[in-house]
Amino acid sequence: MENLEQLQMVVGEVQAARQQVSSVRAQVQELEGTIVAVKNQPDHLALHRQLGGVLVEVADREQLILELEETLSALKLHLERFTERELQLVQTYEELKTSLQGAQG
Numbered sequence: 001m002e003n004l005e006q007l008q009m010v011v012g013e014v015q016a017a018r019q020q021v022s023s024v025r026a027q028v029q030e031l032e033g034t035i036v037a038v039k040n041q042p043d044h045l046a047l048h049r050q051l052g053g054v055l056v057e058v059a060d061r062e063q064l065i066l067e068l069e070e071t072l073s074a075l076k077l078h079l080e081r082f083t084e085r086e087l088q089l090v091q092t093y094e095e096l097k098t099s100l101q102g103a104q105g
Contacts, residue, residue, distance in 0.1 A: 017086040
């Protein structure tokens with residue numbers, strides 16, 4: 001019964017990892033879109049950034065783009081780590097499943 005409980009725990013961890021991967025992937029896509037929008041915003045139009053509950057006009061577009069790209073890079077690194085963790089958990093799941101099937105057979 002211990003292996004079955006371990007298998008159920010790993011299934012829960014796989015599901016949580018998949019949710020994290022999905023969430024971070026959505027954040028990456030949103031940030032990529034934001035960067036494109038900021039770069040395409042005409043210079044003569046104001047650009048604003050939300051800080052807390054307030055919109056503040058951006059004075060330094062290049063700095064904003066740099067900050068967004070740094071955040072994107074960090075998110076991509078997190079996504080890579082979460083994806084690796086998900087793969088490890090799936091492998092553990094497969095090993096436990098095979099072990100359980102062998103014990104029952």
